[in-house]
Amino acid sequence: MTMISPAVQLKRLVTLVRTEVLVLPSRVIVAMFVLALLGLPLVSQNPYLIRVIILTSVFAILAASWDLLSGFTGQMNFGHALFFGMGAYTSALLNIHFAIPPWGSVPMGALAAVLTGLIVGIPCLRLRGTYLALTTMAFPIILMGIVFALPDLTGGELGISGLQRLSNSLVGNYYIYVVTMLVLSAVMWKITDSHTGIIFHAIREDELAVRASGINTTRYKLMAFCLSGFFAGISGGMYAHYMRIAGPSTLEVSMSFSVVIWAVFGGLATIYGPIAAVFVLFPFLEFVRFWPEYRTMIFAVVVLLILLYMPEGIVHWARDKMEKECPRCKIRNVATRKSCRVCTALLD
Amino acid sequence: MTVPFLEVEGLTKSFGGLRAVNDVKFRMEQKEVLGLIGPNGAGKTTLLRLLTGILKPDSGSVRFKGKELVGHKLWDIVNMGVACTFQNMRPFRRLPIIANVMVSCLSPRSMGRGEWVKVVEAKAMDALEFAGISDMALEKASTLSQGDLKRLEVARAVATDPELLLLDEPFGGLSPAETELMAKSIRRLHKGGRFGRLHSEGPAMIIVEHKLQQLMKIVDRIVVLNFGTLLAEGTPEEVVNNPRVIEAYLGQQGGQ
Numbered sequence: 066m067t068m069i070s071p072a073v074q075l076k077r078l079v080t081l082v083r084t085e086v087l088v089l090p091s092r093v094i095v096a097m098f099v100l101a102l103l104g105l106p107l108v109s110q111n112p113y114l115i116r117v118i119i120l121t122s123v124f125a126i127l128a129a130s131w132d133l134l135s136g137f138t139g140q141m142n143f144g145h146a147l148f149f150g151m152g153a154y155t156s157a158l159l160n161i162h163f164a165i166p167p168w169g170s171v172p173m174g175a176l177a178a179v180l181t182g183l184i185v186g187i188p189c190l191r192l193r194g195t196y197l198a199l200t201t202m203a204f205p206i207i208l209m210g211i212v213f214a215l216p217d218l219t220g221g222e223l224g225i226s227g228l229q230r231l232s233n234s235l236v237g238n239y240y241i242y243v244v245t246m247l248v249l250s251a252v253m254w255k256i257t258d259s260h261t262g263i264i265f266h267a268i269r270e271d272e273l274a275v276r277a278s279g280i281n282t283t284r285y286k287l288m289a290f291c292l293s294g295f296f297a298g299i300s301g302g303m304y305a306h307y308m309r310i311a312g313p314s315t316l317e318v319s320m321s322f323s324v325v326i327w328a329v330f331g332g333l334a335t336i337y338g339p340i341a342a343v344f345v346l347f348p349f350l351e352f353v354r355f356w357p358e359y360r361t362m363i364f365a366v367v368v369l370l371i372l373l374y375m376p377e378g379i380v381h382w383a384r385d386k387m388e389k390e391c392p393r394c395k396i397r398n399v400a401t402r403k404s405c406r407v408c409t410a411l412l413d
Numbered sequence: 414m415t416v417p418f419l420e421v422e423g424l425t426k427s428f429g430g431l432r433a434v435n436d437v438k439f440r441m442e443q444k445e446v447l448g449l450i451g452p453n454g455a456g457k458t459t460l461l462r463l464l465t466g467i468l469k470p471d472s473g474s475v476r477f478k479g480k481e482l483v484g485h486k487l488w489d490i491v492n493m494g495v496a497c498t499f500q501n502m503r504p505f506r507r508l509p510i511i512a513n514v515m516v517s518c519l520s521p522r523s524m525g526r527g528e529w530v531k532v533v534e535a536k537a538m539d540a541l542e543f544a545g546i547s548d549m550a551l552e553k554a555s556t557l558s559q560g561d562l563k564r565l566e567v568a569r570a571v572a573t574d575p576e577l578l579l580l581d582e583p584f585g586g587l588s589p590a591e592t593e594l595m596a597k598s599i600r601r602l603h604k605g606g607r608f609g610r611l612h613s614e615g616p617a618m619i620i621v622e623h624k625l626q627q628l629m630k631i632v633d634r635i636v637v638l639n640f641g642t643l644l645a646e647g648t649p650e651e652v653v654n655n656p657r658v659i660e661a662y663l664g665q666q667g668g669q
């Protein structure tokens with residue numbers, strides 16, 4: 066192969082950006098969001114701001130991992146904190162008791178969460194609706210019981226503290242968390258955009274019909290549990306290493322519920338919806354921390370308003386304001402266009 | 414001794430006190446097209462569901478090319494080469510039509526056949542082409558008419574490359590023109606051949622249908638079910654002239 070000169074490569078990149086990114090407002094926003102995240106430390110290194118964005122990134126991974134399981138396959142998991150706590154506690158134990166550094170303990174925490182996904186997934190295969198919701202809710206409570214029953218190992222109420230951070234520099238940590246979030250989000254989105262993603266979608270729509278198409282739905286449902294556990298486990302481990310503590314709060318019911326609320330707020334079965342939701346809601350909640358007595362109430366009101374007026378989530382609502390779909394080829398166009406940019410059909 | 418293509422023996426299924434399928438026994442040959450008729454509630458759908466493993470029989474056996482199907486999972490049976498459609502269509506409503514069919518193309522059986530076809534999307538498109546709804550490939554399934562949903566059901570089943578295809582009322586709710594089109598598709602499928610990347614070896618079929626006139630033109634043989642029991646069996650002429658069949662149909666306001 067001949068080498069392509071840098072000038073030609075740059076030209077190609079510019080063309081790509083012009084034809085693929087600049088044509089749609091939503092893509093421009095995503096590109097600007099990524100650039101802003103990556104460029105932030107160049108503008109400000111305010112420790113409080115950096116901390117908020119690091120935690121937001123952790124919870125964005127968590128919310129997207131819930132969507133991968135529940136939004137896509139429709140197996141509503143109301144105990145997602147189980148995977149988060151499992152990742153947090155496993156990496157904390159490995160880091161403190163076995164002196165395994167974070168780059169080893171976080172993936173092992175994720176593997177523990179995958180195993181947990183299998184253990185939880187199997188009894189959940191036959192369950193639906195309320196029964197599934199209650200069963201999934203029970204698992205983190207069981208794990209919390211184990212945590213309190215073994216205080217020598219888990220630190221009981223106090224948790225395991227003194228964990229090593231991934232990086233000791235503020236900016237180093239920031240980039241590790243933000244880049245991990247961006248990469249894992251892209252991976253999750255790619256999974257859902259693949260053939261496997263179509264099967265996940267179809268299982269949510271009608272499981273029996275998927276079986277009648279010759280697909281082993283048991284395998285795919287368990288796969289969804291394990292994949293979701295993996296990503297949630299990573300976010301749990303990274304959370305523990307950032308906070309330098311893994312405590313029972315990671316397993317709380319409120320944690321599980323927050324995840325569900327974020328995902329519904331952003332829009333189910335999208336991956337990017339829950340991520341956007343966390344980036345809106347988490348900093349917002351940090352902001353209203355100045356009025357602690359109203360915090361929960363403001364949160365509840367905002368969520369209620371969203372559910373009433375944007376039932377498909379904030380992302381689809383915003384996208385439909387800016388773009389419209391071509392009735393013929395289903396390609397999205399800027400709302401101001403009169404005809405489709407690909408097939409030139411008239412947009413109404 | 415040759416192994417029968419499909420051999421059903423003593424198949425029985427009760428719902429509570431109701432015997433929906435009672436000691437049913439029949440055989441089928443390769444490439445045969447069998448009509449399954451009977452008054453409403455006779456147990457036709459239940460019988461098909463027993464064959465594909467959607468329901469478990471109380472007793473009896475279903476042997477397909479010498480292999481026992483009872484006890485296997487639905488998806489295993491589909492991958493052995495038995496596909497079915499649903500009487501009350503079950504599309505993936507919020508997915509585009511093409512994605513509906515791609516699910517079938519992703520089954521191990523469909524993926525394993527024809528090494529020269531690795532492109533799932535293309536094969537799904539050919540299945541849609543075959544069923545005559547390819548121009549709506551990108552529409553959501555929820556926007557389809559009754560007739561097009563029936564076609565989608567057929568496209569989905571055909572995309573699994575079946576050797577035995579079970580069609581539950583393929584003409585149900587269709588206009589005369591749509592019925593004619595569907596009958597044509599079924600005959601074309603049975604003749605076998607290539608439809609783009611879809612290769613049909615001409616599957617055997619069991620067709621449940623109330624529209625007897627159209628059914629007669631397609632099937633080789635007819636089996637009549639009444640109150641879950643086999644009432645008669647024979648060529649279309651034999652069956653329509655059978656006094657017991659006429660009586661069973663007159664007992665319920667008759668077939669169309």
Ligand SMILES: Nc1ncnc2c1ncn2[C@@H]1O[C@H](COP(=O)(O)OP(=O)(O)OP(=O)(O)O)[C@@H](O)[C@H]1O
Nearest residue numbers: 428431433451452453454455456457458459460500
């Ligand atoms: N899941 C079920 N639970 C209880 N009873 C059932 C069930 N499925 C079917 N039945 C009953 O079994 C009998 C046979 O039903 P089936 O659907 O097989 O009839 P059918 O021949 O397909 O009728 P149709 O021509 O109306 O489609 C009916 O009396 C029906 O009410």
Ligand SMILES: [Mg+2]
Nearest residue numbers: 457458459500
């Ligand atoms: Mg029926």
